Amino acid sequence: MNKKRTIIVVDDNKGVLTAVQMLLKSHFEQVVTLSSPTTLLASLREVNPSIVLLDMNFTAGINTGNEGLFWLHEIKKQHPTLPVVLFTAYADIELAVRGIKEGAADFVVKPWDNQKLIETLDTAILPQKNIKKRKQSIEQPASSMYWGSSHAMENLRLLVEKVAATDANILITGENGTGKEMLAREIHRLSKRNKEALVAVDMGAITESLFESELFGHTKGSFTDAHADRQGKFETANHSTLFLDEIGNLPFHLQAKLLTALQRRSIIQVGSNEPIPIDIRLVSATNRNLNEMVRKEEFREDLLYRLNTIHIEIPPLRERKEDIIPLTELFIDRFCKQYDKGNITLSSAAKERIIKHPWYGNIRELEHAIEKAVIISDTPTIPAELFTLPLKTTMPEEAASTLEEMEMKMIQKAIEGCNGNLSAVAAQLGITRQTLYNKMKKFGL
Structure with missing residues (x-):
């Protein structure tokens, strides 16, 4: 770390301040410690720090993190680009994620690991371009995820990069065609488990009679046609990520069996009584409103809590219109290569029509429309007429209210x-x- 930098550390525990100051004095030119955040804003103006390490609780007996979030907002109002790392004695991932969503660069849990604290501060201070270069130098599978340039997707990307490195269960929600499975694969790619293949299960495609066999496996002779022992998806995903797509389609009476496996961290094959330990990272996805299903007693509330440690909502394409044309151009390039069509571009009228379309089928609908246009087009420029799309820019009344x-x-x-x-x-x-x-x-x- 460049020592010609200043850090402000805010914590009401003087012992913590002393320990952090001793640790960081060899990594920063100046370490400013504050036992109360009341003088924080004035200190920011005086010393112009490179980073702030901010405790999340200051009032005795109140441990909600709200104070830290309040001061995080105050810092960001006056210094929007100043990196802030949150310091908390409570390993509350949900609260930490909320802080990241609201502008924090990262978080550190007390008691801290010295090297980890230094690395976290170092990463938060680095210019974004250097962080990206460093991330690209890490050996891991190539990403097929397109993040775009919209504010919503940029926030989502930052959140994903933070939570992917943990083993927290993640629930991805969003409309059909928004790319939930692709995001699940990106989370796995960025995780510590990426050396093993992600195991995906379409919960909507599993028949009820084969549910336990598919997920937990079976032993030879346990039922008709069980001619050999077979691993289930949980065991196949051991030490990796298990992606349960369309989790909202799981029948209510089978949800208890999934919950039991997740709680016990073990499964029992059909035809066996021996529990098999499993070590998985669970990512689930659905386009359904699980909270509403819980209210209607169609989905178990305890299972939802188990799935929903981190909730990630993918915004629909119509809410990030700045990403539509870049996505379109990516699809054109892909399908031109696939169908040996040479270089094809969009006409201005075609771009206008594409941007105006609401894309209720989201990225999947856009991809299919572009593929069709590339196949049909006989000219180097795709005319608007090849996109037979309704020009309505708002959801029609007859469209689903849910x-x-x-x-x-x-x-x-x-x-x-x-x-x-x-x-x-x-x-x-x-x-x-x-x-x-x-x-x-x-x-x-």
Whole structure:
């Protein structure tokens, strides 16, 4: 660390201040310690620090972290680019994530590891371009995630980079087509478990009769056609990440079995009585409102708490319009190479039409529209006429008031458009036939 830098440390425990000052004096030119945040803003103006290490609790008997968040906001009002690392004696990931969402660079839990504290401060101070270079130098699988340039996605990216390194369970929510599985794979790529392959399970595609066998495995002879022992998805994902997609489609009576496995950190194969320890990082995803399902007693509240240590909501594409054209150009480049079409660009009118479209099917709908346009186009510039899209910029009244209603209407429309050909419907919606069957059964179609 460059020693020609200043740090302000704010903590009401004088013993902590003394220990931190002794540790950091060889890494900073000046270490300013404050036992109360009341003089913090004045100190910021006086010493112009490189970073602030801010305790989250100052009033005896009140340990909610609200004081630290309050002073974090005050710092950011006057010094929006100043990195702030939160200091807390309570390993509350949810509170730390809230602080990161609201502008903190990182957090450190007391009692701290000296080297870890120094590395955290060092990383927070580094210019962003240097951080990116350092991250790129770390050997890990290449990312296929497109973050875009919107403010919403930038905040989401920063949150993901913080929580991916932990083993906290993550629940990803968002509309159909927003890229929940891709985000799950990005979280795995950035995790400590990325040397092992992510194991993905489409919960909407598993039949109830095979649920336990698919997830927990079975022994030879445990049921008809069980000709050999077989590992389940939990055991396959041992020491890796298990991604449970469409978790909201799991029937209520099977949710208890999943909860038991997560609580005990072990599974029992069908036909066996021997528990098998499992070490997994769980990431789940759904487009359904699980809190509403809990209210309707369709989803177990205790299971939701287990899944939802960290909640990540992916915004719909219509709420980040600045990402639409860059995404479109990425898809054009990909499909031009795939179909050997040479270089193709969008006309100005086509760009305008694409931006105005609400994209209720999100990135998946955009991808399919671009693929079709590239295939059909006979000119180096794609005209607007190749995008037969409605020009409405607001959600129509008949559209779903809930995500489930929207999904049902989308499936109904696809079935009508494909004249009842369910294979074509599944392909159009980008889901498996089994998932389509399950959804049709759920919606009574």
